[in-house]
Amino acid sequence: MQQENWSSIIKSNSSVSLNSIKEVWQYRDLLWMFVKRDMVTNYKQTILGPLWFFIQPALTTALFVFINRAANTSTNGVHPILFFLIGVTAWNYFAECLTKTSTTFKDNAYIFGKVYFPRLILPLSVVFSSLIKFFIQFSLFLATLIFFLAIGNTKVDIQATILLIPFLILLMAGLGLGAGMIITSMTTKYRDLALLIQFGVQLLMYGTLAIPLSSIKNETMHAILLSNPMIPIIETFRQAFFNDSSFNAIHLLYSCIVMVTLLIIGFYSFSKTEKTFTDTV
Amino acid sequence: MADAIIKVENLSKQYRLGEIGTGSLSHDLNRWWHQIRGKEDPYLKIGETNDRTIKGSSDYVWALKDVNFEINRGEIWGVVGKNGAGKSTLLKLLSRITSPSTGVIKINGKMASLLEVGTGFHGELTGRENVFLNGAILGMKKKEIAQKMDEIVAFAGVEKYIDTPVKRYSSGMYVRLAFAVAAHLDTDILILDEVLAVGDASFQRKCLGKMNDAATNQGKTVLFVSHNLSQVQGLCKQGMLLENGQLKMTGAIHKIVSEYVLGNQQASSIDITQLPRVGPKSNDFFIRKINFITDTTSIKENELITFDIEFECLRPIKELVLGFVIRDTMDANLIECRSTSTLKKMDIEHAGVYTVEVQLSPALTAGMYVLSLGARSVNGPLEYVPSVTNIEILPGNDEQEEWNKPSAGIINTPSIWTLKP
Numbered sequence: 272m273q274q275e276n277w278s279s280i281i282k283s284n285s286s287v288s289l290n291s292i293k294e295v296w297q298y299r300d301l302l303w304m305f306v307k308r309d310m311v312t313n314y315k316q317t318i319l320g321p322l323w324f325f326i327q328p329a330l331t332t333a334l335f336v337f338i339n340r341a342a343n344t345s346t347n348g349v350h351p352i353l354f355f356l357i358g359v360t361a362w363n364y365f366a367e368c369l370t371k372t373s374t375t376f377k378d379n380a381y382i383f384g385k386v387y388f389p390r391l392i393l394p395l396s397v398v399f400s401s402l403i404k405f406f407i408q409f410s411l412f413l414a415t416l417i418f419f420l421a422i423g424n425t426k427v428d429i430q431a432t433i434l435l436i437p438f439l440i441l442l443m444a445g446l447g448l449g450a451g452m453i454i455t456s457m458t459t460k461y462r463d464l465a466l467l468i469q470f471g472v473q474l475l476m477y478g479t480l481a482i483p484l485s486s487i488k489n490e491t492m493h494a495i496l497l498s499n500p501m502i503p504i505i506e507t508f509r510q511a512f513f514n515d516s517s518f519n520a521i522h523l524l525y526s527c528i529v530m531v532t533l534l535i536i537g538f539y540s541f542s543k544t545e546k547t548f549t550d551t552v
Numbered sequence: 553m554a555d556a557i558i559k560v561e562n563l564s565k566q567y568r569l570g571e572i573g574t575g576s577l578s579h580d581l582n583r584w585w586h587q588i589r590g591k592e593d594p595y596l597k598i599g600e601t602n603d604r605t606i607k608g609s610s611d612y613v614w615a616l617k618d619v620n621f622e623i624n625r626g627e628i629w630g631v632v633g634k635n636g637a638g639k640s641t642l643l644k645l646l647s648r649i650t651s652p653s654t655g656v657i658k659i660n661g662k663m664a665s666l667l668e669v670g671t672g673f674h675g676e677l678t679g680r681e682n683v684f685l686n687g688a689i690l691g692m693k694k695k696e697i698a699q700k701m702d703e704i705v706a707f708a709g710v711e712k713y714i715d716t717p718v719k720r721y722s723s724g725m726y727v728r729l730a731f732a733v734a735a736h737l738d739t740d741i742l743i744l745d746e747v748l749a750v751g752d753a754s755f756q757r758k759c760l761g762k763m764n765d766a767a768t769n770q771g772k773t774v775l776f777v778s779h780n781l782s783q784v785q786g787l788c789k790q791g792m793l794l795e796n797g798q799l800k801m802t803g804a805i806h807k808i809v810s811e812y813v814l815g816n817q818q819a820s821s822i823d824i825t826q827l828p829r830v831g832p833k834s835n836d837f838f839i840r841k842i843n844f845i846t847d848t849t850s851i852k853e854n855e856l857i858t859f860d861i862e863f864e865c866l867r868p869i870k871e872l873v874l875g876f877v878i879r880d881t882m883d884a885n886l887i888e889c890r891s892t893s894t895l896k897k898m899d900i901e902h903a904g905v906y907t908v909e910v911q912l913s914p915a916l917t918a919g920m921y922v923l924s925l926g927a928r929s930v931n932g933p934l935e936y937v938p939s940v941t942n943i944e945i946l947p948g949n950d951e952q953e954e955w956n957k958p959s960a961g962i963i964n965t966p967s968i969w970t971l972k973p
């Protein structure tokens with residue numbers, strides 16, 4: 272009897288295992304290469320270069336401020352520019368993680384069809400390269416904050432919860448990655464859902480950013496808004512800088528649970544799909 | 553005991569034909585319903601062998617069906633077969649790009665597959681950055697790549713351009729750099745899909761040499777798919793032949809190649825009117841047919857081969873000369889014969905169809921050879937058909953034991969040996 276000592280076995284319906292996480296670690300250099308590639312190639316041969324990172328949040332914030340002025344809604348005494356800029360900055364990170372990972376299979380079908388490496392590397396690289404963009408945009412927010420402090424016409428009250436920011440970033444990355452992985456797995460064969468994502472993310476942005484939670488008095492509306500796991504994160508961001516509402520750990524815990532659930536489902540469906548998607552994409 | 557490095561058992565892959573839409577949705581729902589009840593996939597039972605020429609009744613085909621083989625460490629295998637025989641599917645399954653429908657592949661060692669060179673190359677990145685990216689995609693560590701960087705650049709011969717974005721490269725430089733990365737992979741198993749069909753002839757030889765070296769000196773196992781039979785024969789020792797998704801045979805590469813070639817050309821009479829011509833072509837002379845009197849294109853060593861060449865003249869031709877060339881699969885001309893050797897002055901006085909008979913005993917050792925036909929007249933070349941058919945010469949001396957069969961040399965010449973007291 273020959274010794275059966277195989278380093279890897281490929282089967283038709285091999286169940287989803289945590290092995291792929293170990294594999295991702297073995298391929299960590301590749302993860303870094305992809306992040307670097309995205310950074311280098313994104314703004315090559317554009318004149319304004321990384322300045323584009325600032326233009327998008329600035330314009331989105333301007334739109335929110337305009338709506339806010341027109342509808343005369345509350346920003347809890349915070350200057351609307353700061354109030355919306357922090358929201359847009361944080362939201363952008365989540366939205367980018369979500370939309371970019373949600374097309375992983377479709378966008379990379381060619382490379383996936385030619386060579387094997389742990390497929391998870393690509394959505395993860397999106398999370399990391401978006402993080403760099405987030406930091407650049409966050410520095411725009413900090414600069415604006417300092418500017419408003421200097422001219423002294425806003426309420427700024429930095430709280431200890433500012434220390435939670437790394438955790439908030441992790442939450443957003445997890446939510447975006449989890450949801451993105453689910454969507455990309457579901458859209459390899461039937462692409463209907465992909466069409467929903469584009470405007471779904473837009474709609475959700477208005478639902479998340481436009482109104483501070485504390486200004487909603489209607490209880491049903493309050494509960495509906497809270498089902499959006501991004502709201503507690505945005506609220507915590509604002510609370511950390513402006514202390515415009517009270518910090519609610521339960522709400523944040525809810526976001527945390529949603530993130531873990533999405534990540535588990537996302538990981539599972541992604542691992543299932545990656546095996547045969549090249550046949551159907 | 554042989555040291556198996558790849559073992560494939562009952563490997564099959566099924567594909568669904570046609571479009572994805574509501575029809576496939578109903579099948580998916582049905583499959584899912586069977587799955588949650590713990591039953592077998594109902595569509596795995598149906599499906600036909602993958603013969604494109606016959607339109608089947610089912611939407612499912614088996615691109616591969618029940619393939620079994622075992623490859624040992626340090627062997628170089630060639631995979632041959634027609635388009636659609638399942639070669640690429642097999643490679644995709646082996647390299648984990650897609651999962652098999654049924655069956656198991658067991659692998660012992662680190663594997664890299666090159667279904668294409670330069671996967672993931674990005675035009676905006678410099679050569680150096682791309683080497684790092686491509687190397688990482690193929691599974692190399694950053695440190696490893698950095699160590700081999702000089703070697704890779706030297707192999708590709710692009711020292712001067714290494715810090716220029718690859719979109720400025722010529723296509724030749726691009727593929728040379730891409731292949732150089734692949735050639736320096738440090739893996740136990742290497743899977744190659746016709747990637748050597750890039751670059752100029754000297755670069756191809758360099759690549760083949762590198763692969764050969766990898767297998768013989770570093771003990772790597774190579775699996776090579778190509779339509780270029782001379783490359784396959786030059787590189788591989790073993791081979792497998794796929795046909796319509798099934799493994800037709802495995803064995804020594806020359807047997808596989810001849811089975812593949814002769815399997816396609818059983819006829820003893822070959823119509824060559826449609827075969828490609830090379831060089832100047834006269835409008836009123838055609839070589840039409842070649843008939844093998846010996847009924848087959850394979851003969852044994854030292855045997856006589858006889859064939860008729862049928863040609864048509866639309867006008868009288870003075871001093872017609874017919875000829876043929878026998879080449880080996882590496883394209884070296886071994887034999888050239890002209891009709892002038894026994895038909896001194898062949899003047900065709902009337903338009904019409906004529907036949908000449910040729911007899912020869914090619915003094916060649918066992919192997920595959922290619923026959924070309926040509927004709928010229930006193931006024932210049934009339935026609936040249938570079939590959940008419942393959943001729944196989946089989947080992948003549950069957951009594952010779954396996955260990956004592958000649959393995960080197962092309963020319964088969966008798967020699968007389970005497971042991972002196």
